[in-house]
Amino acid sequence: MPTPSESLVAMRDAAPLVQCITNFVAMNFAANALLAAGAAPAMVHDPEESGEFAAVARAVTVNIGTLSPRWLAGMSEAVAVAQKAGTPWVLDPVACFATTLRREGTGKLLQMQPTIVRGNASEIMAIAGEDSSGQGVDAGDPVAAAEAGARKVAEASGSVVAVTGEVDYVTDGTRAVRIAGGSALMPRVTATGCSLTTVCGAYAAVVEPFDATVAALVHFAAAGELAADKAEGPGSFIPAFLDALAAVGPDTLNEDRVSVA
Ligand SMILES: Nc1ncnc2c1ncn2[C@@H]1O[C@H](COP(=O)(O)OP(=O)(O)O)[C@@H](O)[C@H]1O
Numbered sequence: 138m139p140t141p142s143e144s145l146v147a148m149r150d151a152a153p154l155v156q157c158i159t160n161f162v163a164m165n166f167a168a169n170a171l172l173a174a175g176a177a178p179a180m181v182h183d184p185e186e187s188g189e190f191a192a193v194a195r196a197v198t199v200n201i202g203t204l205s206p207r208w209l210a211g212m213s214e215a216v217a218v219a220q221k222a223g224t225p226w227v228l229d230p231v232a233c234f235a236t237t238l239r240r241e242g243t244g245k246l247l248q249m250q251p252t253i254v255r256g257n258a259s260e261i262m263a264i265a266g267e268d269s270s271g272q273g274v275d276a277g278d279p280v281a282a283a284e285a286g287a288r289k290v291a292e293a294s295g296s297v298v299a300v301t302g303e304v305d306y307v308t309d310g311t312r313a314v315r316i317a318g319g320s321a322l323m324p325r326v327t328a329t330g331c332s333l334t335t336v337c338g339a340y341a342a343v344v345e346p347f348d349a350t351v352a353a354l355v356h357f358a359a360a361g362e363l364a365a366d367k368a369e370g371p372g373s374f375i376p377a378f379l380d381a382l383a384a385v386g387p388d389t390l391n392e393d394r395v396s397v398a
């Protein structure tokens with residue numbers, strides 16, 4: 138079982154190609170976050186090419202933030218090829234409770250057994266069939282309220298499920314850990330969650346899904362702290378966070394951020 142530091146070294150050595158099907162809001166930031174973290178992004182979503190591209194990607198990440206039926210088709214094509222090739226794929230169910238298109242789309246994607254599901258507490262509670270208080274893309278529930286639902290989803294789907302927030306929670310239905318750290322500025326900037334999902338894909342390209350998810354979340358927690366030390370508010374946090382994603386090394390991914398839940 139690699140430590141987050143070992144996973145970081147493996148990820149940077151491989152600089153894996155990550156196919157991202159993400160939303161219009163996050164596309165640029167997520168690509169920059171992947172590059173800063175040490176991976177290689179490609180934003181390829183149209184159904185005319187998404188399956189073909191998935192054949193060469195080391196991981197596929199799917200985010201429903203600005204969903205449309207055509208985007209959903211592009212997601213299904215890419216995921217089908219990833220599954221067949223044994224390539225890990227990550228689902229980010231942005232505001233999955235908000236509309237019929239999102240509910241149905243998330244249901245279809247979950248049936249395709251994501252390797253990892255990463256969302257905020259309200260999104261994971263909704264997937265678990267529980268009432269949640271999400272406000273659009275933002276969580277309205279604490280992580281603790283989503284932990285039981287996360288375990289249920291992991292058991293039912295075989296996915297590793299990550300609930301992020303002030304203290305993150307990761308489970309595969311059997312094991313569970315919490316990850317502390319980060320900064321209160323992270324939810325005040327758009328697309329931190331979306332970019333974290335793509336970085337989960339980068340790690341899943343090189344280590345097992347549970348270890349990959351923990352390493353990605355620890356990487357973000359460490360980078361968030363480093364960036365918050367330098368930033369004066371959300372605006373200056375954005376470039377500081379990209380710098381910090383690149384600056385963190387194996388020595389800064391402190392093991393004591395992770396505790397068994
Ligand atoms: N209050 C907080 N304190 C520290 N880190 C946070 C806080 N809220 C969110 N984060 C971090 O921000 C990142 C994105 O998580 P989150 O805001 O839950 O996702 P989303 O943007 O999808 O709602 C994660 O790395 C998470 O740990």
Ligand SMILES: Cc1ncsc1CCOP(=O)(O)O
Nearest residue numbers: 160162202274328329330331
């Ligand atoms: C604001 C917004 N609207 C649709 S997708 C999106 C980005 C959400 O990003 P995140 O889930 O990382 O906060």
Ligand SMILES: [Mg+2]
Nearest residue numbers: 231257330331
């Ligand atoms: Mg989100």
